[in-house]
Structure formats: C-alpha cells, structure tokens
Amino acid sequence: MSVLPRSVACQERRSRLCAVLSTWHRDGVPPTTARERARAELTAEITDLARAQLATVGAAGLSLRAVARELGMASSAMYRYFPSRDDLLTRLILDGYDALGAAAEQADDPTAAPRERWLAVCRAVRAWARAHPHEYALLYGSPVPGYSAPPDTVPAATRVGAALGRVLGDAARAGLLPPADGTPTGLVTAAVAPVLGGDHPVLDDRVRARALLTWSSLFGAVSFELFGHFTGAVADADAFFDDAMRDLAGLVGL
Amino acid sequence: MSVLPRSVACQERRSRLCAVLSTWHRDGVPPTTARERARAELTAEITDLARAQLATVGAAGLSLRAVARELGMASSAMYRYFPSRDDLLTRLILDGYDALGAAAEQADDPTAAPRERWLAVCRAVRAWARAHPHEYALLYGSPVPGYSAPPDTVPAATRVGAALGRVLGDAARAGLLPPADGTPTGLVTAAVAPVLGGDHPVLDDRVRARALLTWSSLFGAVSFELFGHFTGAVADADAFFDDAMRDLAGLVGL
DNA sequence: GGCATCCGAGAGCACTGCTCTTCCGACATC
DNA sequence: GATGTCGGAAGAGCAGTGCTCTCGGATGCC
Known part of the structure; x- marks a missing residue:
C-alpha cells in the first residue's frame, strides 16, 4: 500500500525538481550551481516540515521517518541532507534562536524610555515562548540527545541578551544609570562587554x-510559567510577569 | 546467547525472593502481605537501576528494556511494576524532587542569619543540580514526553520554594524585613501564603x-549554568552564583 | 490438597535511527 | 550526439525501542 504512492510521489518530486533545475539553468544567473539551489530548496522544505512536526509532537517525538513520509520520500534519502536526526534538531535550534532573537529585536523601540524598552523586549520573549512552546523548550529546556551544545549556536543564542544589553548601554550613555565604583570583580569575562551594552564607566x-543574572531570570520566569511550575501560585500571569520584569530592571539600575 | 543467562538469573531471583518471602512470613509481622513487600523490593530495585541509568544516559536515553536486561528479567515483566515508561519517569521525577528538597532543607540552619540561610539553600540547590545534572534536567528542563505534569508531584516540587519561604517568614517574624504597605495586588494566589513564609503583615x-520571582530566578541561573548558556560569559561560576543569590535576597528585602 | 492469583517469559507488532547497496537520470565531457 | 561520471533517491536490512498478548508455572491462601 505504501510502495506505490511513494514511488509516484518520488517521480513527481523528481520531475518537478528537474524542471526547477532546467529553469534556473536557462536563466543563467546561478551564483551557486542549479543543483545546489535545488538542494537548498529541499533542505528548506525538510526543515519547514520538521518545524511543523516539532510544534505538534515536540522535540522528543520528532521523527525523521515521519518527515520523510510526509514529504513523500524514502527515509534513507533524508540522510543526504542531514547526517543525523540531531543535526536536524541543531538546525531547528539555530532557527529558533534566530526567530526569538528577531522577535526581541523587533520589539525594541530605541526611541522609548529604557524601562519601557526593557519591558517590551521581555514581553516579546514571553510572547514568542508562549506561541512556540516546543521550540522554546528545545532552546531553553534540557539539552536533548546526550547533549552537545553546538558552539555555532552561540551568536544566535546571544541575540536576546544583546537586545537587553543594548537597552542597558543606551541608558548608560544617556546618563540614566546610577553611578558605579567600577572596581573589577572578575565574575564576568571580557567577552560579554560588547554584547552587554558596550563600554561605559557606569x-x-x-x-x-x-x-547576566536578570537575563537568566527572564528565562527562568518564562520557563517556570511554560513548564507549569507556577501553576497554582500565580493568579494573573500577565501582570505578574510585567511586575517581575520591572523588578529585574530595577536590579540593573533601570 | 541471551536466553539461557536470563532464565538462570530469573531462577536465582525467584528463589531469593521466595526466601525473603518465607523469612518475612515466619517473622509474622507483615503490616502488608509478604508478596506486597517483595513487590515493593523489586520496584525499588527497578527505580534504583533506572536512576543509575538516568544518571549516565539521561532521560531521553532511559530504556525500559535496558533496565530489564540489567536486572536479568524479561522486558515484558517490567510492565507488572510500571504501566509505562512515563510512569517510571514520573516516579524518578518524584524521587528527584524529594532528594533536591531534602538537600535544600538540610542546608538550612534555622539559627543562622536570614541572608546566610538564604544563600545556603541556594547553594545546596546548585550543588545538587551539579551533582545530578540529568535528574535536574528531568525536573526543571523540558517536560519530557508529550508532557503531562503529574499533579501529585506538586507537593514534592514545592519543597525548595518552601525552604526559601521559611527563611523569608522567619526573617519577617524577627522584624528583619522592610515594612510593606500590604495592599493586595492580586498577582499571586492565596495558596502560596502557607508555603511562602506564612502570614505576617510585612x-x-x-x-x-x-x-516567586527569586524562586524562579534561582532555577533560571542554575539551569543557565548547567545547560551551558553561561559558557563564555561567566568567569568565576561559584562567585557569580553567590553574588547573584545575594542580589536576589536583596530583592525580597533580606 | 486444591484453588485462585500473581508473576515472569516469549513472541510479536509497530515504530525508530541509521547503513549499505543498487539503480536511475541529469550533467559535463569527448 | 554518444559516453561516462556522479549526485540523489529507493529499498532492504540491522539493531534497538515501547508496549501487548498469551501461556505456563510457581506461590500464597483457604
């Protein structure tokens, strides 16, 4: 029952891809080869479908075979595009960080008051998390396989922190932060300075x-809400979150 | 190759259990029947082995069949004790909350100064998490299966919060907390009052x-450290954590 | 001793990730 | 234009998983 449709789907896919290939080739403007672009297109299709599946069944239930099935191709063919299931997940993680980071950056209005900007970014993070709970869990929940935090996710992962840092830095440069004694404590590395508001005596x-603490606290609060640790304790989740984020803003001097 | 040893192991288990049964029966003091106690013993053996496996391969890799194999029994026999893999995990979750809660409570010296008590509890949580990363991830990471926060875990899960609340309540009763205006905000439920220090005008x-915010922030900080979100940003993890927890203590007035 | 009960084994189903081999068709070369 | 190369997909297969069902035997209770 499953052999025939799969072959048919394969044929269709084949001819369609070939058509795409010829078209692109006839256009004559391939910065990359036509084959590579076709490959990129299928890769995107796979990740899109995987993301959809992730949204419904979660990371633990994401099945390479299921995506392949829904895509009408053999499961073995998937491995031409992703060496392993974990690589697919890594790709989704990267996309997730990017989407969340973009949401945070878009919510930041540089012309607003620092405290409002701070709150807006935090709200955007929470809203994105509530809209994509499984993706959020993938990013900030337990590291999935035998865990292997891929180092290339770091820049994407810091976008939210950088957005908060920008608010902080702008506030500092506007003279809105309380004075600081400036003595180094050695708690944080020098690498965080650029992403955490830049250099300023304050x-x-x-x-x-x-x-850094407030950054982690933001995600602590969101995680607790999303993972159910607040159920029965928080009455008005929206108001509680706003209140909490304002408290955190106060902690850094905003 | 696997059939013979399994049968042998089964025989051994069988006779050993029977011996236990007769012994208990001869003692004549079974508050529960002898069979039930044997059952409880095997259940404990299963959970112990499962916990050991959890510590090495993590929740995602925990395999009922592997536990059965290591125990020398058929995988199908496991289902006499745990209806499903998720039930086993739920059991481990409960045990984890209890262990963590016990660690937090044990670290609290009621005679010490509130700020020191607070810090001690937080340190205990972090220490336990670092010592049992996979168990911690099981408790505070992504809800595992299609997630199903079992409601009976709530009392065990609140023990850490209750420990922090006790410090807060004792400080309030000792007059060490700043005054409060006492106007209700409606953010938190009435149910949290008993576990969060009891009643006091302050x-x-x-x-x-x-x-509640500091409670979630504590776990936010621990999670970020454990899951690698702080790598490259925090230089001295111990000192950073202590500093952060003192800041949080200040946030609640301690 | 007989009976009911429980418990474990084994086979089996449907599913997973992943590998290997095979084969087809588009591309580039002669 | 025929030819060979090579990427890509299929299919079979391996080892493993959770879970179900049936069956036989040992056990505890009357």
Whole structure:
C-alpha cells in the first residue's frame, strides 16, 4: 500500500525538481550551481516540515521517518541532507534562536524610555515562548540527545541578551544609570562587554553580572510559567510577569 | 546467547525472593502481605537501576528494556511494576524532587542569619543540580514526553520554594524585613501564603510575588549554568552564583 | 490438597535511527 | 550526439525501542 504512492510521489518530486533545475539553468544567473539551489530548496522544505512536526509532537517525538513520509520520500534519502536526526534538531535550534532573537529585536523601540524598552523586549520573549512552546523548550529546556551544545549556536543564542544589553548601554550613555565604583570583580569575562551594552564607566563588572543574572531570570520566569511550575501560585500571569520584569530592571539600575 | 543467562538469573531471583518471602512470613509481622513487600523490593530495585541509568544516559536515553536486561528479567515483566515508561519517569521525577528538597532543607540552619540561610539553600540547590545534572534536567528542563505534569508531584516540587519561604517568614517574624504597605495586588494566589513564609503583615502580595520571582530566578541561573548558556560569559561560576543569590535576597528585602 | 492469583517469559507488532547497496537520470565531457 | 561520471533517491536490512498478548508455572491462601 505504501510502495506505490511513494514511488509516484518520488517521480513527481523528481520531475518537478528537474524542471526547477532546467529553469534556473536557462536563466543563467546561478551564483551557486542549479543543483545546489535545488538542494537548498529541499533542505528548506525538510526543515519547514520538521518545524511543523516539532510544534505538534515536540522535540522528543520528532521523527525523521515521519518527515520523510510526509514529504513523500524514502527515509534513507533524508540522510543526504542531514547526517543525523540531531543535526536536524541543531538546525531547528539555530532557527529558533534566530526567530526569538528577531522577535526581541523587533520589539525594541530605541526611541522609548529604557524601562519601557526593557519591558517590551521581555514581553516579546514571553510572547514568542508562549506561541512556540516546543521550540522554546528545545532552546531553553534540557539539552536533548546526550547533549552537545553546538558552539555555532552561540551568536544566535546571544541575540536576546544583546537586545537587553543594548537597552542597558543606551541608558548608560544617556546618563540614566546610577553611578558605579567600577572596581573589577572578575565574575564576568571580557567577552560579554560588547554584547552587554558596550563600554561605559557606569557599566562595571557588578552591573554586567547583574545583567547576566536578570537575563537568566527572564528565562527562568518564562520557563517556570511554560513548564507549569507556577501553576497554582500565580493568579494573573500577565501582570505578574510585567511586575517581575520591572523588578529585574530595577536590579540593573533601570 | 541471551536466553539461557536470563532464565538462570530469573531462577536465582525467584528463589531469593521466595526466601525473603518465607523469612518475612515466619517473622509474622507483615503490616502488608509478604508478596506486597517483595513487590515493593523489586520496584525499588527497578527505580534504583533506572536512576543509575538516568544518571549516565539521561532521560531521553532511559530504556525500559535496558533496565530489564540489567536486572536479568524479561522486558515484558517490567510492565507488572510500571504501566509505562512515563510512569517510571514520573516516579524518578518524584524521587528527584524529594532528594533536591531534602538537600535544600538540610542546608538550612534555622539559627543562622536570614541572608546566610538564604544563600545556603541556594547553594545546596546548585550543588545538587551539579551533582545530578540529568535528574535536574528531568525536573526543571523540558517536560519530557508529550508532557503531562503529574499533579501529585506538586507537593514534592514545592519543597525548595518552601525552604526559601521559611527563611523569608522567619526573617519577617524577627522584624528583619522592610515594612510593606500590604495592599493586595492580586498577582499571586492565596495558596502560596502557607508555603511562602506564612502570614505576617510585612509579607504582602508584593513580597510574595518577588519571592516567586527569586524562586524562579534561582532555577533560571542554575539551569543557565548547567545547560551551558553561561559558557563564555561567566568567569568565576561559584562567585557569580553567590553574588547573584545575594542580589536576589536583596530583592525580597533580606 | 486444591484453588485462585500473581508473576515472569516469549513472541510479536509497530515504530525508530541509521547503513549499505543498487539503480536511475541529469550533467559535463569527448 | 554518444559516453561516462556522479549526485540523489529507493529499498532492504540491522539493531534497538515501547508496549501487548498469551501461556505456563510457581506461590500464597483457604
């Protein structure tokens, strides 16, 4: 029952891809080869379908065979595009960080008051998390396989932190932050300075450490809400979150 | 190759259990029947082995068949004790909450100063998490299957929060907390009052909301450290954590 | 001793990730 | 234009999973 439709689907896919290939080839403007573009298209199709499946069954239930089935191709063919299931997940993680980071950045209005900007970014993170709970869990829940935090996710993962840092830095440069003694504490690395508001005498180690704390606290609060640790304790989730984020803003001096 | 040893192991298990049964029966003090106690013993053996496996391969890799194999029994026999793999995990979750809660409670010295008590509890949580990363991930990471937060885990899950709340309540009763206006905000439910320090005029809705925030922030910080979100940003993890927890203590007025 | 009960084994189903071999068809070369 | 190369897909297959069902035997209770 499953052999025939699969072959048919395969044929269709084949001819369609070939058509695409010829078209592109006839156009004569391939910055990359036609084959590569076809490959990229199928890769995108796979990730899109995988993301859809992720949204319904979660990371643990994401099945390479199921995507292949829904795509009308053999499961073995998937391995031409993703060496393993974990690589597919890594791709989804990267996309997730990017989407979340974009949401946070888009919510930031540089002309608004720092405290409002801070709150807006936090709200955007929470909203995105509630809209994509499984993706959020993939990003900030337990590391999935035998876990292997891929190092290339770091830049994408820091976008939210950078958005918060930008608010902090702008506030510092506007003279809206309380004075700091500036003595180095050695708690944070030098690498965080650029993403955490840049250089400014008011942004000393203490402030940066607190910024890191509030950053993790934001996700702590979102995770607790999403994973059900707040159920029965918080009455008005929206108001509680706003209140909490304002408290955190106060912690860094905003 | 696998049939013979399994049968042998089964025989051994059988006779050993029977011996236990007769012994208990001869003692004549079975509050529960002898069979039930044997059953309880095997159940404990299963959970112990499962916990050991969880510690090595993580929740995602925990395999009922592997536990059965290591125990020398057929995988199908496991289902006499746990209806499903998720039930086994639920059991481990419960045990994990209990262990973590016990660690937090044990670290609390009621005679010490509130700020020190607070810090001690937080440190205990972090230490337990670092010592049992996979169990911690099971508790505070992504809800595992299609997720199904079992409601009977709630009392066990609140033990850490209750420990922090006790510190807060004792400080309030000792007059060590700043005054509060006491106007209800409606952010938190009435159910949290008992576990968050009890009743005291100084413990108003605002303080309780902040207590919930710091509670989630504690786990946010621990999760970020454990799941690698702090790598490259925090230089001295121990000192950073202590500093962060003191900041959080300040947030609730300690 | 007989009976009911429980418990474990084994086979089997449907599913998973992943590998290997085979084969087809588009592309580039002669 | 025929030819060979090579990427890509299929299919079979392996080892493993959770879970169900049936069956036989040992056990505890009357």
